[in-house]
Amino acid sequence: xxxxxxxxxxxxxxxxxxxxxxxxxxxxxxxxxxxxxxxxxxxxxxxxxxxxxxxxxxxxxxxxxxxxxxxxxxxxxxxxxxxxxxxxxxxxxxxxxxxxxxxxxxxxxxxxxxxxxxxxxxxxxxxxxxxxxxxxxxxxxxxxxxxxxxxxxxxxxxxxxxxxxxxxxxxxxxxxxxxxxxxxxxxxxxxxxxxxxxxxxxxxxxxxxxxxxxxxxxxxxxxxxxxxxxxxxxxxxxxxxxxxxxxxxxxxxxxxxxxxxxxxxxx
Amino acid sequence: xxxxxxxxxxxxxxxxxxxxxxxxxxxxxxxxxxxxxxxxxxxxxxxxxxxxxxxxxxxxxxxxxxxxxxxxxxxxxxxxxxxxxxxxxxxxxxxxxxxxxxxxxxxxxxxxxxxxxxxxxxxxxxxxxxxxxxxxxxxxxxxxxxxxxxxxxxxxxxxxxxxxxxxxxxxxxxxxxxxxxxxxxxxxxxxxxxxxxxxxxxxxxxxxxxxxxxxxxxxxxxxxxxxxxxxxxxxxxxxxxxxxxxxxxxxxxxxxxxxxxxxxxxx
Numbered sequence: 323x324x325x326x327x328x329x330x331x332x333x334x335x336x337x338x339x340x341x342x343x344x345x346x347x348x349x350x351x352x353x354x355x356x357x358x359x360x361x362x363x364x365x366x367x368x369x370x371x372x373x374x375x376x377x378x379x380x381x382x383x384x385x386x387x388x389x390x391x392x393x394x395x396x397x398x399x400x401x402x403x404x405x406x407x408x409x410x411x412x413x414x415x416x417x418x419x420x421x422x423x424x425x426x427x428x429x430x431x432x433x434x435x436x437x438x439x440x441x442x443x444x445x446x447x448x449x450x451x452x453x454x455x456x457x458x459x460x461x462x463x464x465x466x467x468x469x470x471x472x473x474x475x476x477x478x479x480x481x482x483x484x485x486x487x488x489x490x491x492x493x494x495x496x497x498x499x500x501x502x503x504x505x506x507x508x509x510x511x512x513x514x515x516x517x518x519x520x521x522x523x524x525x526x527x528x529x530x531x532x533x534x535x536x537x538x539x540x541x542x543x544x545x546x547x548x549x550x551x552x553x554x555x556x557x558x559x560x561x562x563x564x565x566x567x568x569x570x571x572x573x574x575x576x577x578x579x580x581x582x583x584x585x586x587x588x589x
Numbered sequence: 590x591x592x593x594x595x596x597x598x599x600x601x602x603x604x605x606x607x608x609x610x611x612x613x614x615x616x617x618x619x620x621x622x623x624x625x626x627x628x629x630x631x632x633x634x635x636x637x638x639x640x641x642x643x644x645x646x647x648x649x650x651x652x653x654x655x656x657x658x659x660x661x662x663x664x665x666x667x668x669x670x671x672x673x674x675x676x677x678x679x680x681x682x683x684x685x686x687x688x689x690x691x692x693x694x695x696x697x698x699x700x701x702x703x704x705x706x707x708x709x710x711x712x713x714x715x716x717x718x719x720x721x722x723x724x725x726x727x728x729x730x731x732x733x734x735x736x737x738x739x740x741x742x743x744x745x746x747x748x749x750x751x752x753x754x755x756x757x758x759x760x761x762x763x764x765x766x767x768x769x770x771x772x773x774x775x776x777x778x779x780x781x782x783x784x785x786x787x788x789x790x791x792x793x794x795x796x797x798x799x800x801x802x803x804x805x806x807x808x809x810x811x812x813x814x815x816x817x818x819x820x821x822x823x824x825x826x827x828x829x830x831x832x833x834x835x836x837x838x839x840x841x842x843x844x845x846x847x848x849x850x851x852x853x854x855x856x
Contacts (some may be wrong), residue, residue, distance in 0.1 A: 391722055400724065404693060405682055406677070415672055422663035426671060429696035432715055445712070448699055450735045455658055467718045546615065585610035 336375025603642025657738025
């Protein structure tokens, strides 16, 4: 088969596409605007991944899916968690189809296996074939099968990082509801400044200090997210964190235009 | 891994779960009743597959998906066809979850590849893992990737037959909207009798005569369906065709009770 055009990866955070505080509530105006920005940017090779936000998390928590299968009563919770993700996913696909973007959902639990929550098997050949014929694959955080603990939760961030590495992409755009990483906790100090660029070593130091201190989180609550993305940065992929609740930031990032946010690179 | 309990396969025809004549119209009362029958039958190891009916077919036809990718304008049709199947699938899953059946959809296009419409790659290990932890996998006819023609349509019947062979199941239950196969065309002769049992050789003769004659179809329009199922019968699997629009027939078939219908067996 011919080589594919190297895709760019866009991760739409659950905090962007849903109303975090209200279970099972989409942020439809943001979803539709982002679909328009993606259309307008007109990238030929793109993989989109979305998070669970207020759809996946409440049920996953209620049935403790992340801890694995301990009790048969969790099984229906696994079904319900997946089904909630499908409801959210449907809205994203509808919105992208509305913009005439030939989107194809790819169910992570149908082809990604984890080992205690970490991806252990993932056949990317279907995604590659989709890209080859100009379909836009759309993945999402999902309740998946786990070879050790029966099942678990796989975050969209872990999927993004892994797929990025496998496809040797140049860039991952992480869409969240804050402007990026800050030099101080922006919730405590409104004068905190955004970190426009940070190299891997500096980021790792920052993370080490954070995990020691555990008092303030200058990542704006994105500690877990960044931990997932570090392997991608280590393999040379540029990660750009932007606030996609603000108009045109995703568009600009997709067009490689200057945009407010934090860029993480290897060096 | 331990051996799994051999599953039974139930195929819910599109003509049963949707209103055939009305595009995008589910037959919700039938869907809900079948979910209750499945619950009541309480089979421990089960794989359910559903067809597209009035959801998948109109869009697949409009964009000529079955013929493969010939024109970039078909791409959005591929997206729309898949999305229509997701809408139908959601209703089936909702109905099964309502009955406390821990159902897990498994997206065929995420793990099954075809070669000019015939399954050429299918990793069943995820379905096997689901069965192992007592989840009920639910597949469906889908618009899938094709290694030769870009994409195609994969029928639920072809999936049922292939999965049945791979899992060496004992039985496939095919749910349609007619009582079974008849000795004459039931639409032309209301006194036509149902064939209660037929062996493979007799069935093949019947099919040969049919494809030569092309005038009457004593299969009740199920010629294509039976062609798909023959490889399963050849490998020793019993196929039972029942009318699932009639109350309790699926229940009885699942319980191995005597039920009106046609049983096809190797000999």
